[in-house]
Amino acid sequence: MSAATEQPTTTPGPAANRARGSLFRAEVLRFTSRRFIQVLLGLALLGWLGAVVIGLLNFGEPSDADLATATQQRDQFLAAEQEFRQVCEQDAEQAGQPVDQFCGPALTASDVPVQDFLTTAPFDLASAGEPGAIGFAAAAAVLAFLVGATWIGAEWSTRTIVALLFWVPRRLKVIGTKAAVLALAALGLGVLAQLGWLAMAWVLDALVGTDDPLPDGFWSGLLAVQARGVLLAVLVGLIGFGLANLTRNTGAALGVAFVYFAVVENALRIWDPMVDRWLVVSNSVALVAPGGFRVFDHSESSSSGEPPSYLLTNLHGGLVVTAFAAVVVGAGVWLFVRRERAGRHER
Numbered sequence: 360m361s362a363a364t365e366q367p368t369t370t371p372g373p374a375a376n377r378a379r380g381s382l383f384r385a386e387v388l389r390f391t392s393r394r395f396i397q398v399l400l401g402l403a404l405l406g407w408l409g410a411v412v413i414g415l416l417n418f419g420e421p422s423d424a425d426l427a428t429a430t431q432q433r434d435q436f437l438a439a440e441q442e443f444r445q446v447c448e449q450d451a452e453q454a455g456q457p458v459d460q461f462c463g464p465a466l467t468a469s470d471v472p473v474q475d476f477l478t479t480a481p482f483d484l485a486s487a488g489e490p491g492a493i494g495f496a497a498a499a500a501v502l503a504f505l506v507g508a509t510w511i512g513a514e515w516s517t518r519t520i521v522a523l524l525f526w527v528p529r530r531l532k533v534i535g536t537k538a539a540v541l542a543l544a545a546l547g548l549g550v551l552a553q554l555g556w557l558a559m560a561w562v563l564d565a566l567v568g569t570d571d572p573l574p575d576g577f578w579s580g581l582l583a584v585q586a587r588g589v590l591l592a593v594l595v596g597l598i599g600f601g602l603a604n605l606t607r608n609t610g611a612a613l614g615v616a617f618v619y620f621a622v623v624e625n626a627l628r629i630w631d632p633m634v635d636r637w638l639v640v641s642n643s644v645a646l647v648a649p650g651g652f653r654v655f656d657h658s659e660s661s662s663s664g665e666p667p668s669y670l671l672t673n674l675h676g677g678l679v680v681t682a683f684a685a686v687v688v689g690a691g692v693w694l695f696v697r698r699e700r701a702g703r704h705e706r
Contacts, residue, residue, distance in 0.1 A: 382527055386540045389519070395509050403502055407555050411562055418482040418567040429476035433468075436476075440466050482563040485573050488581045489649055491556050496588025496647050499552035503545040503596030504616070510541050511600050512609025530696045538600060538688060545596030549589030556585075580649060587647045587673060594684045595643070601687030604695065632656045636669055639683055645676030652676065 390396070421429070447462035474480055514520040520533065527533050603612035620640065627634045635641045635654045645652035651672040 382532070382536050383540070386536050390510060390540050390544060393510065393513060395513070396506055399502060399505055399509070403498075406498075407559065411559050414482065414559065414563045415567060417479070418563055419479050420481055420567070421477050421479050425477055425479055426473065429473045429478075432476040433471055433473050437466065437468060437471060482560075482568040483571070484560055484564045484568060485571065485577060488560065488577060489584050491560060492553060492581060492584045492588055493647050495552045495556040496549070496585070496591055497643075499549045499588065499592040500595040500643065502552075503548050503592040504599035505613075506544060506548065507541050507596040507599030507601075508603040508609050508612040508616075510544075510603075511537060512603035512607070512612060515603070515607040516609070531692070534604070534692050534695050538597065538692075541596055541600045542593055545593045546589065548596070549592030552592070553585040553588060584647060584649060587677070590677065591643055591646055591680065594680045597684040597688050598639075601684065601689075601691045604691035605687070633669065636671060636675075637679060639680060642671060642676040642679035645671035646673055646680055647676075648673075 444462060444465055451457070451462055511520075514537070520537075523533055524530065599612065599616070602615055603609055606612050606615060624638050624640060627638065633654065633656050641652060641654060651670055654669050654671060656667045656669075
């Protein structure tokens with residue numbers, strides 16, 4: 360009798376394929392089971408409902424009395440502006456400077472619409488579409504950061520990630536799967552946020568909106584802003600994930616984020632305003648805002664009267680925020696995987 364063991368000739372069945380995908384399914388289930396994440400999503404829903412109610416209460420068709428009051432306030436503003444203009448023209452003559460350059464262009468009634476002085480005005484989708492999408496993108500990014508930090512921070516606090524390594528010893532696969540689940544969740548949050556803005560805008564436009572037609576290219580511009588807003592949510596969510604993975608604690612990650620955004624960035628702007636070109640907040644705005652975001656250097660002056668500036672394009676903002684996310688996440692992954700390599704060398 361031969362002692363050789365014959366290898367099976369059959370191909371792996373469906374059970375083997377299910378086993379390979381079990382880690383991802385387990386991580387999705389664990390993610391959706393986190394109670395704090397469920398609370399955050401519930402609070403976000405309540406916030407959306409509150410925003411819709413506030414919008415319905417603040418927008419509406421102005422009455423004749425409202426229009427009369429707004430017109431009177433507009434006329435008073437123009438009269439005060441005219442008095443200031445006369446004083447400025449005298450100062451320009453004494454200084455020997457051109458009036459238009461010294462005082463700027465004169466304001467007329469056409470430059471100051473009555474609608475700006477209305478306390479109750481109809482909802483204008485054409486003017487509110489892109490700013491609303493930017494606001495919802497910022498809210499989704501903050502929520503994604505909290506979710507990302509909570510997701511991996513709770514894994515470290517409960518030592519779940521350590522126990523998981525006994526089941527799946529490959530650290531890179533474990534941390535990569537968790538990051539992928541978070542990225543997909545942040546993507547979903549970003550999409551839901553933008554859908555929430557469209558739903559809110561539709562309600563306001565239908566109930567308290569104007570009848571003015573939308574300008575050409577409105578939807579293409581709005582959808583472009585929303586797509587970049589979704590990308591921002593994914594990147595900021597990964598930054599939160601990376602910080603919590605580095606600190607191994609949700610609270611520490613939130614503390615680091617607070618110190619950076621509230622202290623470090625402001626200190627760097629005071630030290631050199633043009634450093635703003637490489638900071639997270641400015642580039643996040645540049646990523647989402649139509650046409651990018653312009654940074655001004657108020658510490659210097661120019662012959663034209665305007666300080667030097669630099670335009671942060673959408674591409675520039677996206678690359679900088681992506682670089683921040685890649686560095687933070689990459690550093691945490693490297694430290695996590697290095698322990699596996701150290702263990703192999705010891706053996």
